[in-house]
Each structure stands twice: as structure tokens, then as C-alpha cells.
Amino acid sequence: MTSVNGRSRQVLVRIQRFNPDHDEKPYLQAFEVEAKPGMTLLDTLIEIKEEQDGSVTFRRSCRHAICGSCAMNVNGTNILVCHEPLRKHVDRRGRVTIRPLPYLPIIKDLVVDRTSFWEQYLRVKPWLVPPDDVPEKEFRVSPEEVTALHNAEKCIMCGACYSACQVIALNKQYIGPHALLKAFLRVLDPRDSSPGERLADLDGADGVFRCHTIFNCIDACPKELNPTQAIETLRKLVQKRLAFEEARQERQTTLTRPVSLVRD
Amino acid sequence: MSEAETITHDIIVVGAGLAGTWAAMTAGQEGVADVGVLSKIHPLRSHSSAAQGGIAAALNNVRPVEGTGPRGPLEAIPEGDEPVDSLDLHMFDTVKGSDWLGDQDAIEIMVREAPEIIYTYEHMGCVFSRLPDGRIAQRRFGGHSAPRANYSADYTGHVLLHTIHEQALRHGVHFYSEWYCLDLIVEDNVCRGVVALDIATGELHTMRAKAVMFGTGGYGRAFQITSNAMANTGDGVAIAYDAGIPLMDMEFVQFHPTGLYGKGILMSEACRGEGGYLKNNSGERFMERYAPDKMELAPRDLVSRAEQTEIEEGRGVGADAKGLHLDMTHLGAEKIMERLPQVRELALNFAGVDIIDEPAPIQPTAHYSMGGIPANVNGQVIADADGTPVTGFYVAGEVACISVHGANRLGTNSLLGASVFGRRAGRAMAAFVQGGAQLQPVPDGLAAGLEKRIEALMDDGSVNGGAESVSQIAQELKATMTKNCGVFRDEGRLTKALQDVRALQERFKKARIMDKSRRFNTDLLGAIETAHLLTFSEVIVASGLARTESRGAHFRTDYPKRDDENWLRHTVAHQDDDGPRLSYKSVTIDWDKYPPQERKY
Numbered sequence: 001m002t003s004v005n006g007r008s009r010q011v012l013v014r015i016q017r018f019n020p021d022h023d024e025k026p027y028l029q030a031f032e033v034e035a036k037p038g039m040t041l042l043d044t045l046i047e048i049k050e051e052q053d054g055s056v057t058f059r060r061s062c063r064h065a066i067c068g069s070c071a072m073n074v075n076g077t078n079i080l081v082c083h084e085p086l087r088k089h090v091d092r093r094g095r096v097t098i099r100p101l102p103y104l105p106i107i108k109d110l111v112v113d114r115t116s117f118w119e120q121y122l123r124v125k126p127w128l129v130p131p132d133d134v135p136e137k138e139f140r141v142s143p144e145e146v147t148a149l150h151n152a153e154k155c156i157m158c159g160a161c162y163s164a165c166q167v168i169a170l171n172k173q174y175i176g177p178h179a180l181l182k183a184f185l186r187v188l189d190p191r192d193s194s195p196g197e198r199l200a201d202l203d204g205a206d207g208v209f210r211c212h213t214i215f216n217c218i219d220a221c222p223k224e225l226n227p228t229q230a231i232e233t234l235r236k237l238v239q240k241r242l243a244f245e246e247a248r249q250e251r252q253t254t255l256t257r258p259v260s261l262v263r264d
Numbered sequence: 265m266s267e268a269e270t271i272t273h274d275i276i277v278v279g280a281g282l283a284g285t286w287a288a289m290t291a292g293q294e295g296v297a298d299v300g301v302l303s304k305i306h307p308l309r310s311h312s313s314a315a316q317g318g319i320a321a322a323l324n325n326v327r328p329v330e331g332t333g334p335r336g337p338l339e340a341i342p343e344g345d346e347p348v349d350s351l352d353l354h355m356f357d358t359v360k361g362s363d364w365l366g367d368q369d370a371i372e373i374m375v376r377e378a379p380e381i382i383y384t385y386e387h388m389g390c391v392f393s394r395l396p397d398g399r400i401a402q403r404r405f406g407g408h409s410a411p412r413a414n415y416s417a418d419y420t421g422h423v424l425l426h427t428i429h430e431q432a433l434r435h436g437v438h439f440y441s442e443w444y445c446l447d448l449i450v451e452d453n454v455c456r457g458v459v460a461l462d463i464a465t466g467e468l469h470t471m472r473a474k475a476v477m478f479g480t481g482g483y484g485r486a487f488q489i490t491s492n493a494m495a496n497t498g499d500g501v502a503i504a505y506d507a508g509i510p511l512m513d514m515e516f517v518q519f520h521p522t523g524l525y526g527k528g529i530l531m532s533e534a535c536r537g538e539g540g541y542l543k544n545n546s547g548e549r550f551m552e553r554y555a556p557d558k559m560e561l562a563p564r565d566l567v568s569r570a571e572q573t574e575i576e577e578g579r580g581v582g583a584d585a586k587g588l589h590l591d592m593t594h595l596g597a598e599k600i601m602e603r604l605p606q607v608r609e610l611a612l613n614f615a616g617v618d619i620i621d622e623p624a625p626i627q628p629t630a631h632y633s634m635g636g637i638p639a640n641v642n643g644q645v646i647a648d649a650d651g652t653p654v655t656g657f658y659v660a661g662e663v664a665c666i667s668v669h670g671a672n673r674l675g676t677n678s679l680l681g682a683s684v685f686g687r688r689a690g691r692a693m694a695a696f697v698q699g700g701a702q703l704q705p706v707p708d709g710l711a712a713g714l715e716k717r718i719e720a721l722m723d724d725g726s727v728n729g730g731a732e733s734v735s736q737i738a739q740e741l742k743a744t745m746t747k748n749c750g751v752f753r754d755e756g757r758l759t760k761a762l763q764d765v766r767a768l769q770e771r772f773k774k775a776r777i778m779d780k781s782r783r784f785n786t787d788l789l790g791a792i793e794t795a796h797l798l799t800f801s802e803v804i805v806a807s808g809l810a811r812t813e814s815r816g817a818h819f820r821t822d823y824p825k826r827d828d829e830n831w832l833r834h835t836v837a838h839q840d841d842d843g844p845r846l847s848y849k850s851v852t853i854d855w856d857k858y859p860p861q862e863r864k865y
Contacts, residue, residue: 050735054778054787062493064529067309083613108784127430128389138386140398259398
């Protein structure tokens with residue numbers, strides 16, 4: 001590793017390669033890259049693919065942390081490579097190691113099979129179930145009720161949390177932080193008419209009580225979301241399910257009235 | 265590699281963004297459940313999710329606080345008070361924004377269906393930002409005379425996409441995730457299906473359908489600095505063109521004024537909608553000289569030209585003085601954290617700047633493709649300037665050119681257009697299928713032909729095989745398009761661009777890919793996508809070269825005036841042996857209500 005006037009230097013990028021069609025098992029392949037100012041990890045991967053080895057395979061699209069394609073494991077941590085600077089992840093020996101998201105079957109190189117991830121997402125019925133009585137205009141949802149959703153709507157389904165979760169590592173039946181965060185979004189939404197059913201489902205063997213509060217999900221989330229907090233909230237609600245259901249039914253009788261009137 | 269079995273559906277949709285997903289879901293709701301949606305990336309990765317600022321509709325939820333001027337605070341309109349917005353005003357703003365190239369029958373439909381579609385999104389579970397009384401919050405946006413951008417902080421597109429995708433799943437829509445459409449099967453003006461690649465396995469599939477719809481998005485990746493995702497390589501546009509379908513108004517490429525300097529990443533127009541200023545290297549709010557009335561909230565083409573002028577006249581900022589400043593420091597931390605959190609993250613991550621304390625460096629960025637595949641108001645594709653319909657082929661969203669956006673699109677009208685016309689196309693396709701449409705025969709050997717094309721790209725041993733690099737060709741294309749077919753154009757530069765594109769097309773024949781595996785081969789996809797960029801870039805340049813006027817986003821320094829007498833018409837381009845064959849289509853105008861006027865802000 002040489003530093004030339006502090007502005008650029010050679011970095012060793014080790015990428016995990018594996019093509020099940022002709023490799024017996026995964027292996028690390030090293031590429032030398034000149035680190036330029038402002039270069040992200042994704043820029044690095046793209047440069048390697050374009051200039052050194054076109055067969056290096058990874059998912060990417062938006063390159064500004066909204067599409068969720070490029071979650072990978074870098075130096076042991078799950079991150080979104082598009083918004084992480086290369087220099088931040090170069091270790092003392094001038095190396096950075098890029099592997100696919102752990103605990104998921106590898107399709108090729110850094111591309112993993114997310115079937116179980118999407119199955120759990122579907123399992124919590126991510127769509128809103130509105131009340132039968134739908135107004136002509138919008139439902140009246142207060143700014144406070146939106147805030148209480150704790151930004152859960154920001155989740156881009158990148159999989160960094162899911163694949164960092166130790167429970168998932170051992171048990172693919174666990175619903176997982178991503179789907180539980182989505183379930184939280186729907187349970188807390190005053191427009192959703194099925195909180196009772198949702199909570200009953202989350203109370204099961206693979207639901208909210210499977211979380212061991214290890215907090216890997218919070219560390220991994222590129223959007224700084226808090227699935228653990230959502231899960232803890234859901235646990236409390238699960239235990240007060242009937243009361244919560246009643247409160248929801250009550251709230252839904254006022255959903256078409258302006259919010260300030262409700263407070264009076 | 266042997267060809268897998270042919271797959272059939274009543275309807276096939278290519279593209280799972282807002283337009284495609286609305287179409288698929290709507291067809292199902294109308295009773296046609298046999299719909300397959302192909303997407304070359306997982307549906308939730310679609311570029312619709314990148315839209316930030318809002319979706320337009322004249323809901324009349326807010327108005328400016330009296331006496332505070334055009335950039336003052338907004339307040340909720342109390343029940344029963346005078347509205348400040350109307351469908352008419354939204355229509356007029358859109359027509360004027362389009363520089364009178366927008367088809368007014370289509371615009372009328374879009375603004376009319378707008379309020380209802382917003383409420384539908386909300387009923388489906390979109391978490392919009394709210395006013396204290398619980399109604400959907402609205403903000404100002406460029407080119408709109410009233411605050412009608414309905415928003416969810418600054419990630420509106422993300423919320424809309426996730427919501428419509430969830431609803432589609434609820435309605436049982438079947439998604440072919442990571443399937444790449446390679447070819448459109450059209451014969452005798454009848455669309456019969458597509459040929460697609462299952463990216464994970466490399467298998468080719470002929471897919472037959474009674475109706476096919478493209479919701480394949482735009483083509484910003486032909487330029488160096490773009491807000492567009494890497495997936496936005498105009499595949500649908502190129503594939504249709506190669507199949508004999510014309511393209512319309514391709515020369516109209518919108519350059520968004522505030523892409524992050526050097527990267528092109530979008531910094532929402534909402535930054536200006538919430539009160540941000542544009543400044544040059546002497547700290548001057550230069551928009552005063554270009555649009556004294558609307559200032560930073562003039563439409564995007566105007567603002568980008570103002571910026572480009574400032575840059576070219578030496579008043580830019582940044583290492584190569586090609587940037588300008590977007591200053592939001594006066595908005596206050598609270599407002600930024602509440603209304604522009606994503607934009608703040610982007611500036612921190614990609615420019616190292618906290619917009620609470622410092623201005624963000626920005627520059628014009630290739631953002632939206634007004635041009636595309638021409639269609640009528642029900643999304644049915646037309647085969648020529650006379651409007652002859654193509655049986656069984658539909659489009660909606662950014663790939664379509666109906667045209668609602670004409671020569672320049674207003675912000676927040678894209679999410680609206682994709683939703684409204686995606687839904688309409690879904691209804692039209694369902695009606696077509698239920699009306700007795702049949703599967704049509706497809707020629708033999710289509711997949712085999714594509715197989716050969718793939719093998720040829722891998723064949724280093726052939727003559728000159730491997731003499732050229734795909735990525736090198738792509739870079740040179742983007743360089744010439746940015747320099748010679750950008751914000752300002754002229755005959756000399758456009759001619760040069762055309763020569764360059766054609767030379768690159770020739771060189772591409774010698775390009776080969778390194779990855780020879782059929783499994784998840786993104787090297788192969790990159791090569792095919794680059795071929796597409798070369799295909800439609802020629803159409804953009806040729807159309808721009810022919811149009812000797814300036815209108816909307818197409819600005820000719822050698823023809824700086826709008827010329828309604830000769831050019832109030834759409835460019836239609838067909839593929840021919842020696843390049844695009846151009847013809848022209850009239851614009852639908854209500855001469856009594858919205859006759860062309862001078863476009864001043």
C-alpha cells in the first residue's frame with residue numbers, strides 16, 4: 001500500500017467468487033485498485049468488472065441507496081455498497097473484503113437467493129387492509145400517528161438486517177426483522193382493519209418472541225431504522241391484542257373526520 | 265443451450281414500476297387474471313422508487329398564507345373556504361410546461377383523474393405526510409401555479425411503488441423477477457409476445473400473449489451525468505424500434521437542474537419547492553435574471569438552461585467550475601429533517617455536505633425522457649404519424665409518449681402520468697382480451713436466433729473478436745451525448761454526435777464479453793444494454809438535428825426561438841436501413857381554451 005501525496009493509493013479488493021456450475025466451493029479473488037477520492041465500494045466493483053474481470057457478478061441499480069439492490073457483506077458487516085466510501089472500509093493492511101450476504105444460498109459471486117426473504121415478506125401480508133367504509137377523499141390520519149410509525153415506511157427491503165440476524169442464521173422459519181418491521185407499519189396504521197389477526201399471526205412460534213434482541217439488524221440497516229424497537233412494540237401489543245383491536249375499531253369510527261375535532 | 269418451453273399468458277407486462285404494476289393489477293380487477301409481469305430487476309428495485317418530491321393533483325388541501333408572497337408559508341384551507349387550485353389550472357400549467365407540444369386530450373384526462381388516483385393510493389395504504397387536520401400535505405413545485413405536490417417527506421416514489429406492489433401481490437399478480445425481455449414479437453402490425461431471458465439460469469423463453477405492455481422506463485443512461493439508475497438503459501424503446509415500432513419526440517430529454525455535482529444523483533425539486541435558492545460563484549440568486557417571477561420554481565428546462573449559461577459564462581463552482589449552489593441553509597434544521605431527510609442524507613453521503621449548514625453543489629443532470637413509444641390515451645401503441653394502432657401492444661409510464669409531457673415535463677406529473685395511464689392501459693388490455701382476442705402464431709426459431717446473438721457476443725475467436733470493450737464504447741457514447749446533445753445544442757455538435765454514434769455502432773460489432781457462463785450473466789446484460797443505448801441515441805440525435813427550433817427541453821443555440829408555424833408537431837422516427845426515417849404527427853390542441861402562447865415565467 002503506497003500513499004502518493006495522500007490523494008490516491010493502491011487497495012487490495014478481495015471479492016468472494018463462486019459459480020456453482022464450475023466451482024467446488026467459494027474462494028476469494030484479489031484485485032488491485034487505485035483508490036480515487038470520492039470512490040464508493042460500488043464504484044470499485046464496477047471498475048473491477050469493467051476493466052479487470054467482466055465475470056464479477058453483483059446486483060446494483062440506483063447507486064443512491066433507495067432501490068435496495070446492493071446489500072453485501074464487507075469486512076464482516078452487511079452494508080449497502082453504493083453509499084459507502086471505499087476508503088472507510090480499507091483495513092490497516094490496505095485490504096477490503098467483499099462477500100455476499102451471509103446465510104443465504106449463493107446464486108453466483110455476490111448474488112444471493114432471496115426466496116426465503118420474500119416469502120416472509122409475503123407471509124405478513126404487507127398490504128393495508130382498509131375498513132369497508134371508504135371515504136370519498138382521504139382518511140384523516142394525524143401527523144402524530146404518522147410519526148408513530150417510526151419511519152418504518154422508509155425500509156427499502158435491502159436484506160442487510162435479515163442476513164445479519166443470528167436467529168435467521170439458524171432458523172429460516174423466523175419471520176425476520178424486515179417482515180416484522182413491515183408488519184409493525186401495518187399494525188400501527190389506524191387505517192388497517194386487521195390488527196388483531198396480524199398480531200395473532202405474529203404471536204406464533206416463528207414470530208415476535210423469536211427475536212433475541214441481539215441488535216445486529218440495527219447495526220446493519222443503511223436507513224438507520226430500528227426493527228428491534230418495532231418488534232418490542234409488537235410484543236407488547238400481542239399481549240394486549242384484544243384491547244388494541246377494540247381501540248382500533250374505535251379509532252376507525254373517526255377516520256373520516258378532521259383530526260382536531262377528534263381531540264376535542 | 266436448448267430452448268425451454270413456450271410460456272403463454274393473456275397479458276404480459278414488461279416492467280414492474282408504477283405503470284406496469286398498475287396495469288397488471290387493474291387487468292386483474294377487471295377480470296383478466298392471467299397476467300405475467302417481467303422485470304429485469306426485482307420489482308421493488310424499479311426506478312419509480314427513486315422519485316422524491318411528490319405526485320400532483322388539485323386536491324385543494326393547502327393555500328399560501330395571505331400576504332406572505334409566492335415563497336411564503338402554506339396553510340390548510342379550512343372547510344368551505346375558497347379553493348386556490350383547479351383542474352383547469354393544473355391543465356394550463358401542464359400545457360404551458362410542455363411548451364404546447366403536449367396533447368391536450370391526454371393532459372385533460374390526466375389532470376381529471378389525478379385527485380381520485382391520489383385518494384386511491386391513500387386508501388391502499390400510502391403513508392403521506394399530513395396536515396394537522398389529517399389531510400394529505402401539499403407543497404409547491406416548479407411550473408405549478410398552486411401548491412399541488414402531494415408528498416411523503418421526500419421519498420414519495422418509494423412509498424407509492426411499495427404500496428402498489430403490495431396491492432398487486434394481494435390481487436395475485438404473478439411477477440417474473442429478474443427476467444430480461446430481449447425481443448418484441450410483432451408481425452403484420454400485430455403483437456404476439458416477447459422473448460425473454462431468465463437471468464438466473466440463462467434460459468431463453470418465447471412468451472406468447474394476447475396483449476403485451478411495456479412499462480420499461482426511460483433512457484437517461486445515454487448520458488454521463490444522470491439521475492437515472494443503471495437499469496435505465498431504454499431497453500423497451502430500443503427493442504420496439506428494432507421491431508419496427510416508431511419512436512416519438514426522442515429529442516426531448518429533460519435535464520433536471522439539481523443533480524448532485526459530479527454524480528448526477530437527484531436532489532429533489534422539493535428543495536426549491538420548500539424555499540431553497542440557486543446561487544452562482546458570487547452568491548447571486550441568478551434566476552432573477554432568467555425568470556424574475558417564478559425564480560427557482562420556473563420549470564426544469566428553463567432552470568437548467570439558466571444554470572448551463574451561468575456555468576459557460578464562468579460563474580460556476582466546484583473543482584472544474586461546472587457546478588452551482590443549492591442553498592437551503594435558511595430553511596432551518598427542523599424543516600429539513602421533516603420534509604427533506606433523504607436529500608440531506610444524499611448530500612452527506614455523496615458530497616460530504618450537511619445542507620443544514622452549507623449549500624449543496626449541483627449541476628444539470630439527464631433526468632427524464634419525454635420521448636418514447638407513441639400511444640393513444642388508452643395506452644395502445646400507434647404504428648405511424650397517422651395513428652394507425654398496433655394490435656395488442658400497449659405502453660405506459662416514462663417509456664410512453666402519449667404525449668402528456670410534450671417538450672418538457674413538470675415535476676410531480678411523472679408519478680401521476682405513470683399511475684393514470686398504467687391503469688388505463690390495464691383496462692384497455694382487459695377489454696381487448698375479454699372482447700375475444702386470441703393468441704397469435706409466432707415465427708419459429710426466435711429463441712434460436714437470439715441464442716446465436718448471445719454466442720456471438722461471447723465468441724473471442726471470431727474475426728476482430730474482443731478488439732473493443734463494451735464499457736469503453738458506452739463511456740464514449742455518454743461523453744459525446746453529454747457534450748454534443750445536452751442542454752444546449754447546435755447543428756455542428758449534433759452532426760458530430762451522429763457521426764460518433766454511428767462509428768460506435770460499428771465498433772460495437774467487435775466487442776465481446778468476458779463472462780462466458782450462462783448463469784446470472786450481468787456482463788451479457790451490460791453488452792445488450794449498451795447496444796440499446798447506441799440504437800436509440802441515434803434517434804435522439806437525428807430527431808434533434810432535424811428540429812430547427814427550440815421548444816421545451818430541446819434548445820438549439822442556432823435556432824433559439826420556438827417556431828409554431830413549422831414545428832408545432834411531434835417527431836415520429838421509424839428504423840430504416842440508413843438511419844431513422846422521420847415523419848411528423850399533429851398535436852391535439854383546444855384552440856379556444858389553450859391556444860399556444862409565449863412561454864414566460
